[in-house]
Amino acid sequence: MSQEKVVKEDVDGGLSMEGRVTIYPDKPLPELGCAGGAAFAARLRNDASQDLMAVVCSRGLQPRLDQVTAMKMVDSASVIRLRDYGAVNWPADNANYFALVYERPLLVRYWQSLDETHATMSEDSVNHTFVMPLIKALLEFHRTGIVHGGIRPTNIFWREGSTTPPQIGEGLSAPSGVGQPVIFETIERAMCEPIGRGLGIHLDDCYAFGVTLAMVVLGGNPFKGMDDQTIIRVKMEKGTFNAMIGKHRLPQSHIELLRGLLSDDTRLRWSAEDLEMWMTGRRLTPKSSDTGRRASRHFDIGGKEYWQVRPLAAALAQNVDEAVKVIENGGLEKWLIRSLGDEEKSKDVGEMIAHSREGGKSARYAEQLVTRVCIALDPASPIRYRGIAVMPAGISSMLVDAVANGRDVQLVSEIIMAQFVTAWVNAQKDAKVDLVPLAQLLERARGYIERTTFGSGLERALYELTPSLPCLSPMLRGEHVGSPRFLLPALERVAQRGNKPTEPMDRHIAAYLIAREKRSDSLFQAMGPTETPVRRGLAILSLYGELQYRYGPDSLPALSMWLLPMVEPALNRFLSKPFQEKVRKQAKDAVAKGSLSLLLKRVDDPDRIVGDEQDFMEARKLYRDIQREKAMIEQAMQNKEQIAREIGKPVAASIACFIAIVFMAVALGRAMLQSMGV
Amino acid sequence: MAKDKKPEGKAKKKGGGKTVLLMTLFGCFVPFGLPTLVVCLGLTPTLVALLTDTDERRSELAAVGYLNFAGVLPFMVELWQHGQTMEFALSIMGQSTTWAVMLGAAGLGHLILYLVPPIVGSVVRINQESRLRTLKEGTAQLEAIWGPDVATESSLSEVLHNRGL
Structure with missing residues (x-):
């Protein structure tokens, strides 16, 4: 992706994406639009025969740049193929957007809406024309390490009865989970804000595939008409499989498959490898989990009765004041032991309460206490704090969204600073080892936020948490700086605008x-x-001089001119005014050439600075000598008599001596002449 | 001890000059005898100057002495040419011209001493004023090149600090 090549280049009425792809803004493809942005017709420059679609990520959501390389390697007939990606200048907004260029799907969307009803297909037809191709796609995702995050009937391009395999649509234009309806998300991810779901794991895609398959075999959406909270509650109370399939009569192979895919316990859920075994005829026996374990007595919160831990944890998070009371008076721990018979969980809750009390009663004590207790009660669920729920892996995307779209950054910052992620990771019994790096990353982020120095703070945490995130500096709005090498060209374009800030540098x-x-x-x-x-x-x-040397471009006149007033005070280090003027002229020449390193060399040459200082010290000595001589002369001029005496009299004596010598010579000469008789 | 020695040496030097002069006069007296001494009466202004000149450099003595001697010298030569007799010496001294020449020459010395120092003083002053102008131009140039800091004694770091650096 070469930012320098992002030019407003009209080719056949289209826009050039880094010289490789032509995107046609006048040919929108509304039927192919997705969460991250609208789709437009596109063509490769070197192969105009193929119709492509470009998804232009213009909706303020960060595309998943960390997965584009892997997605380009996916080679499956059941996944629309990513052909290229890069930045494109969009004249209508005068901004550069990231675009993903895919091969167009061969068929239309399988389902246009989740509320549709479809005729049920035969077991064999479903297995051969729908399930098996998609299992291959899941295997390909598993092989390449991709978590698609957008598997659902409305993002699958297929037609019943077609010989063409179904194709899974686009999934990289927005953070994972954004645009994915709650029904296709696991219970934990469904509880989160869409932006805070995090990348997820391969098993989440398997779950989404399971829900999709259930809808296909049922011929409709079993949750039709339910709101998101009801869907989550029903799933929590009954388990996803029971909530979706209920008493529907399905073929045994499908029940087996769906029970494996829709398991709410990730340890028991079928992966692509399990699906491959199922495909080859090996039958696995899905195990049931104790997710829905009921207590012998209910627990009242918010006027409702709760019999299970997971719904109770969700209710505690929604009723903080009441939750604090039952936590502080020990009622919750007693219920866990006496009614649920789970002493281990009671002990975990006790430890969380003790930890919260150790930290002292801060302004957010109640909220933080409830958040920690909820983590202990339901470790698999997201971190729930002050009305939001976020998976630890989704904190980075939530922070990005908050910063990029001006949302509540403080809230995300508090989640990081309160060390909830460490508590959450410690609460994960089996998967704890795999999650330790995540906890360490968030701990480092906490350290960055604590430091307020330039280059640290929340901005530093932002970029450390999301390695693929482009620079979100407000001055680079409308630019796509996905790598440091594209920073200077972007700043050069900003410098050419009229409304640029005073300095080409900020905390971002x-x-x-x-x-x-x-x-x-x-x-x-x-x-x-x-x-x-x-x-x-x-x-x-x-x-910037070093960046220009490393990445180019050779000439950045507008950026140099932008920087000149900033380095102008440095010229005051040259004490000689004529030399200062000379350096100023040289600096202007460097600006005209657009060379930042030359400009730096002109204004910050240590040899010249030292030479100038030495000249200054010599000039100062000369000045002192002159002043001394002036004082002496002025003092001498005060006393004319002394001058006359000290200088005039010896001069007079000399003149008299000279005249006397002349006289004596004449007298002696005359006497000699007389004696010679002349 | 050094302090004690210095005035003593100075006194010796002062006394030494006079001794040399007296010895010279005495030397003149010995070869040429009494008649020459008579002619040397014309050096009376020099003798007066010798006694009255307090200037360390003896400029007055030198000016009067040289010209006075130049006025006496023709008559001494004339005396030597005529046998250096007392009669001729007295006849020379008896002529008013002789006195006029000898004392006039000494007077010329005094005239030079009166006129030359003020002239020299004026010339020196003109030179000093010229030099002063040159020096002022020099300082102005230094200030123009280096700014007012060139005239101060502040350290280099203070100078840079004052410039906002």
């Missing part, structure tokens, strides 16, 4: 470069607002 750019370039913080500390303008200007110029 600093944090982005530290995170992506693995740079030392010390250089960026010199750019902080508490530093002198000279130090800031030179530090920025030094950094």
